[in-house]
Amino acid sequence: MGGYELEEERILSWLKSRRATRVLIQAPDGIKPYLRDLCEVLAAAGIEAIVSGSHAWGGCDVAVREAVLVGADAVVHIGHHGPVRFRPPGNLLFIEGRAGVSIHGVVEIAAEKLVEKGVENVALLTTIQHLHELRHAKSLLSEHGINVFLARSSKPYMREGLITGCDVEAAKALESKVEAFLVVSGGVFHALGVGLITRKTVFAADPYTNRVLDIERNVRRVIAVRLNHLADALDAREALIVASTKPGQFSATRIRRVKAFLSSRGINCKVAVFGDLDRGVLEDLGSFDVYVNAACPRLAVDDYHIFPGPVINPGELRYLDEGLENYDPASALQW
Ligand code: SF4
Numbered sequence: 001m002g003g004y005e006l007e008e009e010r011i012l013s014w015l016k017s018r019r020a021t022r023v024l025i026q027a028p029d030g031i032k033p034y035l036r037d038l039c040e041v042l043a044a045a046g047i048e049a050i051v052s053g054s055h056a057w058g059g060c061d062v063a064v065r066e067a068v069l070v071g072a073d074a075v076v077h078i079g080h081h082g083p084v085r086f087r088p089p090g091n092l093l094f095i096e097g098r099a100g101v102s103i104h105g106v107v108e109i110a111a112e113k114l115v116e117k118g119v120e121n122v123a124l125l126t127t128i129q130h131l132h133e134l135r136h137a138k139s140l141l142s143e144h145g146i147n148v149f150l151a152r153s154s155k156p157y158m159r160e161g162l163i164t165g166c167d168v169e170a171a172k173a174l175e176s177k178v179e180a181f182l183v184v185s186g187g188v189f190h191a192l193g194v195g196l197i198t199r200k201t202v203f204a205a206d207p208y209t210n211r212v213l214d215i216e217r218n219v220r221r222v223i224a225v226r227l228n229h230l231a232d233a234l235d236a237r238e239a240l241i242v243a244s245t246k247p248g249q250f251s252a253t254r255i256r257r258v259k260a261f262l263s264s265r266g267i268n269c270k271v272a273v274f275g276d277l278d279r280g281v282l283e284d285l286g287s288f289d290v291y292v293n294a295a296c297p298r299l300a301v302d303d304y305h306i307f308p309g310p311v312i313n314p315g316e317l318r319y320l321d322e323g324l325e326n327y328d329p330a331s332a333l334q335w
Pocket residue numbers: 057058059060061084164165166167248249295296297298
């Protein structure tokens with residue numbers, strides 16, 4: 001089975017309970033192709049569904065302003081676990097978007113790999129799309145004699161075993177107990193976040209390709225890029241602080257803190273705010289010695305090519321004072 005579980009009945013009954021007549025449906029690009037049936041179910045019930053064509057990168061990125069603009073009574077946000085760093089309005093419903101793909105095969109492959117590498121204790125982590133299969137994955141690994149450890153982030157709405165692109169607290173909590181981490185999710189994006197905050201081996205188990213990958217090289221490549229950008233930023237005189245309009249990414253306090261730090265080093269800075277970042281628009285703003293990314297921290301880690309010059313995250317600013325000898329890649333994910 002493929003696709004995603006969109007919980008149409010639950011959405012419908014929630015909308016009816018609110019007497020909603022128009023709803024804004026928001027989903028990440030990968031889930032957007034599956035929204036047509038949901039829209040038809042809602043239309044049949046007399047509810048007008050408007051699909052947000054904007055990206056939906058995370059629980060930080062809820063289209064609350066778009067909903068007001070189109071006159072929607074409610075927002076259904078599919079594909080993330082809950083609100084990240086903002087207080088959700090009462091007319092917002094999160095739907096997990098559970099993946100239909102089974103994790104069974106890839107966890108079996110991962111178990112064999114872990115046994116082969118002599119790993120006895122592993123921390124198991126996953127994304128919201130596969131969280132409903134966490135217990136199943138745990139028992140599969142246990143059947144191979146592997147001790148499985150689970151933890152949860154202290155942040156609101158997070159659950160046991162769950163990580164996001166910027167919340168890998170559950171992994172940090174288990175670092176001293178395990179020899180390796182196993183991250184079940186599509187691609188290496190989430191595993192890479194774990195790799196940045198731990199010195200242990202991290203395996204990415206992708207249920208869509210049935211591939212299990214030791215991501216050490218990916219982590220080393222990211223660290224090399226981070227150090228490169230920081231080195232280029234050491235002599236910066238002009239900086240652009242890049243902020244985001246997304247409700248869980250914008251923080252006036254963070255921008256003030258960054259400005260104060262840069263000013264204390266005699267660096268001139270300007271601030272620009274974006275919905276989705278665009279290199280062309282950044283180039284139009286003129287040239288800067290360094291970009292300080294006060295939006296999603298993963299932009300500097302995974303999408304640094306969007307920035308026309310070196311980009312650093314607020315958590316990395318201190319290295320401009322301290323030097324790079326003791327660089328800790330976990331600082332790339334700090335807000
Ligand atoms: S800030 Fe970035 S990594 Fe964190 S939830 Fe939002 S999009 Fe995902």
